[in-house]
Amino acid sequence: MPTRPQRLSRETLGDLSDEALVALVADGDRAAYAELVARHLDRTVTIAMRVTGSRAEAEDVAQEAFLRLWRDAGRFRPEVSRFGTWFYRIAMNLCLDRRRRRPAAPLEAAGDTADPAPDPEALIGDARQRTAVAQAVTALPERLRAAVTLTYDAGLSNAEAAAAMEIGVKALESLLVRARKTLRQSLAGWRADGTGQGGVR
Numbered sequence: 001m002p003t004r005p006q007r008l009s010r011e012t013l014g015d016l017s018d019e020a021l022v023a024l025v026a027d028g029d030r031a032a033y034a035e036l037v038a039r040h041l042d043r044t045v046t047i048a049m050r051v052t053g054s055r056a057e058a059e060d061v062a063q064e065a066f067l068r069l070w071r072d073a074g075r076f077r078p079e080v081s082r083f084g085t086w087f088y089r090i091a092m093n094l095c096l097d098r099r100r101r102r103p104a105a106p107l108e109a110a111g112d113t114a115d116p117a118p119d120p121e122a123l124i125g126d127a128r129q130r131t132a133v134a135q136a137v138t139a140l141p142e143r144l145r146a147a148v149t150l151t152y153d154a155g156l157s158n159a160e161a162a163a164a165m166e167i168g169v170k171a172l173e174s175l176l177v178r179a180r181k182t183l184r185q186s187l188a189g190w191r192a193d194g195t196g197q198g199g200v201r
Contacts, residue, residue, distance in 0.1 A: 144179040
């Protein structure tokens with residue numbers, strides 16, 4: 001590992017890759033840790049909201065994920081994966097663990113708050129449209145939802161998303177095809193006025 005300068009300015013930290021920052025975090029560098037939190041907090045909360053359907057749970061997941069980052073930074077191996085693949089796998093596993101520990105919430109529990117993240121089918125419109133898509137994603141089976149969330153919300157490549165889910169790329173692509181088909185079917189009756197045929201099914 002390269003020798004770390006004794007003091008790094010905020011500007012210098014901003015120029016470093018995530019992988020370089022993790023190496024500094026493993027050495028106890030709190031400024032590097034703060035930089036990673038600043039870069040990834042919003043996206044982590046967005047991903048967790050997609051999976052859990054709850055803002056409060058999403059924030060809890062993000063907090064736990066970043067605590068694990070601080071604790072386990074020394075376990076990260078840049079020769080094996082990118083930081084995003086490693087970190088969002090941690091966040092996704094925390095989300096899935098929470099879902100398994102509680103009864104499934106009704107679809108209405110997703111609420112009417114629009115999700116600001118990019119939507120899987122690029123159905124970006126008014127708040128009702130974003131809500132319809134967010135609810136449709138929330139209603140997906142767990143593995144399909146995870147594939148969509150990692151690929152579209154986390155911005156991982158198919159290979160990285162597959163690694164995060166610990167499956168092959170072909171399996172990930174198959175999940176995405178099924179997810180898109182399910183989303184198209186769910187949103188088929190939706191209209192811009194929000195009065196689609198039966199709403200999101």
